[in-house]
Amino acid sequence: MLRKIIVTILAGLLILAAIPAVLTPIYALPFINPVSTLMLRDHFTFRPYLRDWVPLDEVAPVLRYSVLMSEDGQYCRHHGVDWGEMRAVVDQFMEGEETRGASTITMQTAKNLFLWNGRSYLRKALELPLAIYLDLVLSKRRLFEIYLNIVEWDTGVYGIEAASQHYFGRPASELTARQAALLAVTLPNPDDRNPANPTRRQARLADRVQRLAAQSGDYVGCVKPQE
Template sequence: MGIKRTRKRKIKRKNRFIPTIRNKYLRWIMRAVVYFLAITIGCVILLRFINPPITFLMIQRGVERKSEGKDWKITKKWVKYSELSDNLKKAAVSGEDARFMEHWGFDRKAIADAYQRNKDGGKLRGGSTISQQTAKNVFLWPGRSWIRKGFETYFTALIELFWGKKRILDVYLNVIETGDGLYGAEAATQHYYGKSAQSLTKRQAALLIAVLPNPRRWSPVKPTAFINRKANLIVRYMGYSQVP
């Protein structure tokens, strides 16, 4: 009888111990989630008022240049939204995200079209909006993975909620990679055209946006036939584009 009672006590203690462990891990997980939300939301709100000083892509490109024996090069200059050419804003929307003013960060039609094209064996392409690209450029590391895509979705929703369209387009045009070691519209226009982004013509703005998928391979001042065709389409659609 004494042995049985001892076993029962041990079993009871063990059964009490298991929920204690579970509750402990659950508290850790909940605490981590709360900290993550507080830190990320705080950063997003902060960057609504403070311009991002650097991005992970800038750091990666700098490291790549150093590994190739080149100098670390990050050329950028932040320009206020009001000082950016309307031609550039309209070219960005026309070439990168035609429904920018209509969606809440995700263009379902563009995503569906991209999925169908990829499924049919066409050239692989994504359906990323300007909001998604901005979230990726500012808050995340370069690369492709489902984890990074999940974080991109999260940060896209946050900047749509806390920033609004004007701030999103402002940050996008000031941090995008526009050439080898060049970031933002102002650095690009100074380098390629020798003038400010405030005075870009429609054609110049369209060419600058047309090379964005691979600005280290293509140049707006030496456009290929493909880039010229793309720029022509952008100019055509600029007349219909709405910007904040």
Template sequence: MTDYKKYARPAARILLQVLAALFLTSVAWVLVYRWVSPPATWLMLDRRAHAPVGKGYYGIREEGRRISYDFKGLDEVSAHVPLALIAAEDQLFLQHHGFDFNALQHAVKVNWNGKKLVGGSTISQQVAKNVFLWHGRSYVRKAAEAYFTVLIELLWSKRRIMEMYLNVAEMGDCIFGVEAAAERYFHKPADRLSPAEAALLAGVLPNPLRFRASNPGPAARAKQQRVMRNMRRLGGTRYIQAILED
């Protein structure tokens, strides 16, 4: 028993020190990204690292593919974009504090019944996952996602959360963020996107590698129309004036 106590206290002290260091590091990381745009995300690095060898844009054989990513401030993006993202992904974004428990409960019920998988993640949760974490399905990652969701809701404004989301969300094969997507699909900057174009980009977000904004099929068009109906129902861009003026 004496030997146990002899080693247990130093071990507990080391564990507490490690946990404190991890906590302070995570808080510092979130605070830095409150003002600084991420140079890349884990998913961007993964897409780049696991891309097959093939011909580049000019027919030159190259390793991997180029990541398209150009971070823009919210005032450099059409107001229809954040509205479309809220209409498509998280209509309670301005009201909740990171989690939509009714959506989570519905997702658990549907998935448990063996129907097609649906997600219940809010925009805040998706930002936590996309910016700070690796992709995958595990209880450890979900716990980390919840932790970072709480941190960004505490330390960032809703404007910053939305700004981060529309810049790091994957919108096509190696295409990240609305600016890169607007240039690739519509040959224009993101500040000139129309409501229909913003709705199309938001509609393909759940599976941007399957539903392509460059060549939308009937399913993508149906999603686009549903997003546009939600945008109108929310009241248009007046609905998001609070985060635009924050």
């Protein structure tokens, strides 16, 4: 009996592991528009949601730079996981200090595509190999394009095009530097932050991101417009 239970559990784990292994190469195809686990939840529970897929080349460059500099400044340089940031978080944890987030955009994409929300050491542990695999299979541009189109900017508002229309009534291609910065600093906490009506703290964070985006240079080279 115990053996059957163990075999069943192992079989289930293998099936779960096979899902991202199979889907990720499919997501490399430019005509495929992936959806997140949250979008699937909304779909199957009949909750309304907004998402309008937009190619990366139709997203204002300043929005790309703002998101990168706000969420993952080393995105173009690491291979899915920022090990320097990860070590710093582990050191803080071991010393009993409050830890900060160390999720890269690749890890967040892995979570959005294949895992669940909420704080969990198990989920974090699963994010690491998934992020490395995503970075190995997908180009930086494609991975970032997927991220921008599946991340949640408000309850039921997924992707940069829907967010841009929802908050500012304009397409993602026409966002200003200020609007881009405000959208970028909304991402860590979209439930409590409104880029169209920012708090003073949000405005200060947006000031910083706007400056970083303007000076981003080679840090954002992998998502710059292609000539």
